Amino acid sequence: MAAPRSLQFDTLSLHAGQRPDPVTGARAVPIYFTTSFVFRDADHAAALFNMERGGHVYSRISNPTNAVLEERVAALEGGVGAIATASGQAALHLAIATIAAAGSHIVASRALYGGSHNLLSYTLPRFGIQTTFVDPRDLAAWKKAIRPETKLLFGETLGNPGLDVLDIPAVAAIAHEEKLPLLVDATFTTPYLLKPFDHGADLVYHSATKFLGGHGVAIGGVLVDGGTFDWEASGKFPELAEPYAGFHGMDFQEESSVAAFLLRARREGLRDFGACMSPASAFQILQGIETLPLRMERHVENTRTLIDFLGKQAAVESIAYPELPSHPDHALAKRLLPRGCGAVFSFNLKGDRAAGRRFIEALRVFSHLANVGDAKSLVIHPASTTHFRMSDAALAEAGIGPGTIRLSIGLEDPEDLIDDLARALSAAKA
């Protein structure tokens, strides 16, 4: 008997969650530009509101275009479902707000995207949610930081700015030992390079603005439930395992043994916080995902080429990329990221802040802006932009030097990118 074959990643990137439109025959995903959906009759309306039938009511809660995106990303990640959100930040907030409340505590990697760090450091404490930040490589610190009121462990697959590789199996084991879930920001890796659920993570989110979309035209986020965590057995999540007065006394874990988190995130989080994605953005991000495997392969190939080039330049002091033997997570990267460590990395120019500015201004192909994960190559000089108010000492503490340059490598001809970098390196010396 031949074992059946499941659809593979490249095929799922194109087909998961979508079929040709049964009414019009449209092959592409239609953009359902509608706020609301007509009920067949009063009973149908009541059944939709009471979760007796699946279907769409109002586009803040769900929309057919968004549903294709959600199911596609869930399929690629190996989860049980997903929720598309207005941005990656909205996805992070939705994840936290679904299971945490005033008095809750989070343990997070200190190597986070600045926006995430702001949310955890400054904003959530105003709502009574505290975070302890730990060195992501210090497993003992993760364990030590857990308190009775801890609800979540959180890190990025590749940390910011040093590309610290999160040891997902080890951190997940620490979380599970304490009956806690692990949330992972997988924006830099995408499921093409790493599937966090395969390594023990329980929740994953993306800034879909970046590599999932890949074109830099749409802001969005996606929060995926792995369906692996037993919220009831944990005993720490009455939000999911006890009747909820805000939704007809529903016990979400009773409704779904594997998707309780996602049920509450949609039925409460999208309903009440309302950070939903526009169906136009969902369509645009879906266009990107159709070519995700092809693009990620080229992103990584170009990145390797440029790192090889930069490594030979006298003006370059150091490069932080986990595929290099000099990176502290090199061995871990080989284990978790055999397909590559993404297309965002930093290098240190010899010289001061002015050298960094000269480098940036001499570039012609790289675009100077605050984003990553575009098909076009991008660059930023943190010391003169995102971190310009910080002293050199404070920069050093954050792992950023006066000459640190962050690159996001796109899909251009690599020789053109090399020419561009060579010109800028020459200008930086002047």
Place this chain on the structure above:
Amino acid sequence: MELRVAGNCAYAYTGGKSFDPKLRAVLFIHGGEQDHCVWVLQSRYLAHHGYAVLAVDLPGHGRSEGPPLARIEDMAEWITAVLDAAGVKAAALVGHSMGSLAVLECAARFSERVSRIALLATAFPMRVSPDLLEATKSKESDAHGMINAWSHSACAHYPSNPGPGFWVIGGNLRLMQRQKPGVLHADFAACDGYKAGFERAAQVKCPALFLLGARDAMTPARAGRDLARAVPNSTVVTLASAGHNLMGEKPDEVLDTLVEFLRA
């Protein structure tokens, strides 16, 4: 709701409403390596439309205690014990896959306890290939992969289950993975070992609905129709473009067909 059955806790989802044994009762029985939540939409709808609903976790599955039952005959007897514990004299029984065989056996042997039966994604004989049966014992992860691939007819479902944004195929896999080790093999061995299907089918006195998937690769619709022909008062409904996971792939069609059948 938790019941005491044969000394163990038996869990039954009641559709989000308090169970009232005075109402018309419907008892849902899931298939192998699954639990009550495969019925969440259908059972929740019926509970809010005048029925007393029990979507059970079979012993050893989901939240129910005890070892999994080794034979379909044992499951039929367990169903009557659940009805006793819930104070229900007679109920409509709805079963999926392995659960459909338990429903058939129960309706034939305990006809006074069963008002009508719905058999979803059923077949007889429900043989399990030797390779798959061996995998259920020696490598559950491989068996889960095979079952999941065979159970779905498409990679897109509308309106999905339990709603938009849920990836039905991933949810089905996780639900199987959530069951305890050994349950899968016990369930599939019970299906494979059941021999009395045609004999029991001829003894069924109540109305019977056979709800089949045209693209079911686990229990082909042809085999379901063969069994239906052996039941005196049977109706067959075949859902186009549906695989074995009928409730996941076609939740609305399953519900509408059940509502019509139960109302008749």
